[in-house]
Amino acid sequence: MRAGAPAPGDSSGTYLDAAATAPLRPEARAAMLAVLDAGQANPSSVHAPGHRARTVLAGARLAVATAFGARPADVVFTSGGTEANNLAIIGLALANPRGRHLVTTPIEHPSVLESCRYLERVFGFSLDTLAVDGDGRVDPAELARVVRSDTALVSIGLANGEVGTVQPMPELASIARDHGALVHTDAVQAAAALPIDFGGAWPGAHVDAITVASHKFGGPQGAGALLVGRGTPLEPLLHGGGQERGARSGTENVAAIAGFAAAVRASSASHGTQGLALARSRDDLVARVRAEIAGARLTGHPDERLPGHASFVVPGVSGESLLVALDAAGFAVSSGSACAAGKDEPSPVLLAMGIAPDLARTALRFTLPAPLEPGAIDRIVAVLAAEHQAALGIGATKLP
Numbered sequence: 281m282r283a284g285a286p287a288p289g290d291s292s293g294t295y296l297d298a299a300a301t302a303p304l305r306p307e308a309r310a311a312m313l314a315v316l317d318a319g320q321a322n323p324s325s326v327h328a329p330g331h332r333a334r335t336v337l338a339g340a341r342l343a344v345a346t347a348f349g350a351r352p353a354d355v356v357f358t359s360g361g362t363e364a365n366n367l368a369i370i371g372l373a374l375a376n377p378r379g380r381h382l383v384t385t386p387i388e389h390p391s392v393l394e395s396c397r398y399l400e401r402v403f404g405f406s407l408d409t410l411a412v413d414g415d416g417r418v419d420p421a422e423l424a425r426v427v428r429s430d431t432a433l434v435s436i437g438l439a440n441g442e443v444g445t446v447q448p449m450p451e452l453a454s455i456a457r458d459h460g461a462l463v464h465t466d467a468v469q470a471a472a473a474l475p476i477d478f479g480g481a482w483p484g485a486h487v488d489a490i491t492v493a494s495h496k497f498g499g500p501q502g503a504g505a506l507l508v509g510r511g512t513p514l515e516p517l518l519h520g521g522g523q524e525r526g527a528r529s530g531t532e533n534v535a536a537i538a539g540f541a542a543a544v545r546a547s548s549a550s551h552g553t554q555g556l557a558l559a560r561s562r563d564d565l566v567a568r569v570r571a572e573i574a575g576a577r578l579t580g581h582p583d584e585r586l587p588g589h590a591s592f593v594v595p596g597v598s599g600e601s602l603l604v605a606l607d608a609a610g611f612a613v614s615s616g617s618a619c620a621a622g623k624d625e626p627s628p629v630l631l632a633m634g635i636a637p638d639l640a641r642t643a644l645r646f647t648l649p650a651p652l653e654p655g656a657i658d659r660i661v662a663v664l665a666a667e668h669q670a671a672l673g674i675g676a677t678k679l680p
């Protein structure tokens with residue numbers, strides 16, 4: 281499939297915002313409909329319909345575990361990435377008797393940063409935030425300098441959602457583990473593009489918990505999982521009926537979980553080939569934007585980045601205006617900046633990478649769900665060039 285495929289809910293557009301939510305995969309839709317059409321029942325119920333729901337849940341658990349090199353007992357289904365990150369950070373840190381020190385980075389998703397800040401505020405943890413370089417990478421030597429004998433948890437995202445930079449996770453994780461700290465990685469962005477082996481080498485060997493989210497794979501929103509070894513101490517956030525081996529009480533969302541599992545299965549089946557084609561298409565887009573839009577600069581690491589991520593800053597023109605112009609031309613993209621209450625705030629991720637606030641406000645992010653159709657890059661570059669020239673006043677009629 282090529283992007284140029286219809287945007288969700290829009291038969292004419294090209295959807296290039298997969299990092300926000302990937303288009304629903306037909307396999308996921310079919311799996312969800314099958315559960316809903318069979319008639320819903322509670323997977324904890326003893327009767328036959330309950331047994332059927334339990335069987336669906338067990339199949340989904342096995343599929344998710346298999347895709348990520350985990351055991352079914354390692355999978356705790358949640359309502360998505362945000363909940364899984366909260367559970368990992370708060371749950372692991374509170375359950376770890378080693379101490380009250382946390383390490384993270386300034387470029388994490390808010391669900392990671394706010395969970396750390398919650399522990400700081402309410403439970404008196406101290407927090408070290410590692411610097412990142414201009415490409416958004418953490419220096420392992422910096423982690424080695426900061427990690428302590430009382431560090432309860434190190435949480436570092438496997439790949440950043442805004443700029444696509446992938447961290448040297450095996451190295452970071454083994455430094456943390458050498459100091460006896462628990463390690464969590466938010467793989468919400470990475471897991472749809474990179475092979476994850478929880479029980480094995482990458483980045484699993486020294487990682488205690490991994491967060492994944494359904495809607496980044498083309499599954500439904502509102503489902504996700506924390507992969508966490510059964511023997512790893514974890515304080516639950518949600519208390520109740522003891523579902524998900526006591527780690528997450530509450531009746532499971534069986535249809536969404538079935539869709540999640542189907543999407544994960546379909547996604548991991550096409551990892552290698554799709555990843556290469558995606559990276560080639562992404563590289564073509566990056567090359568054309570850099571060649572034809574004066575001053576446009578790729579943000580994030582040039583090589584160690586997710587295959588579908590192309591993120592830029594474009595001096596002289598706001599990211600929001602580029603986004604709006606592209607949207608009008610049928611391309612759904614993201615500015616990569618957090619817009620709070622109508623305010624165009626520069627992205628904290630770009631600021632942490634040393635990009636000045638004014639330049640950070642020009643951020644634009646394309647995240648490809650599939651390689652681009654021939655001609656799409658021409659049209660994107662034409663829209664950007666027109667908007668850029670208009671913003672710089674080139675060719676505009678000057679009033680007397």
Ligand SMILES: Cc1ncc(COP(=O)(O)O)c(C=O)c1O
Binds near residue numbers: 361
């Ligand atoms: C890196 C990262 N972590 C966590 C999340 C939160 O996941 P969810 O939207 O499923 O709550 C996101 C969502 O964009 C993300 O990009």
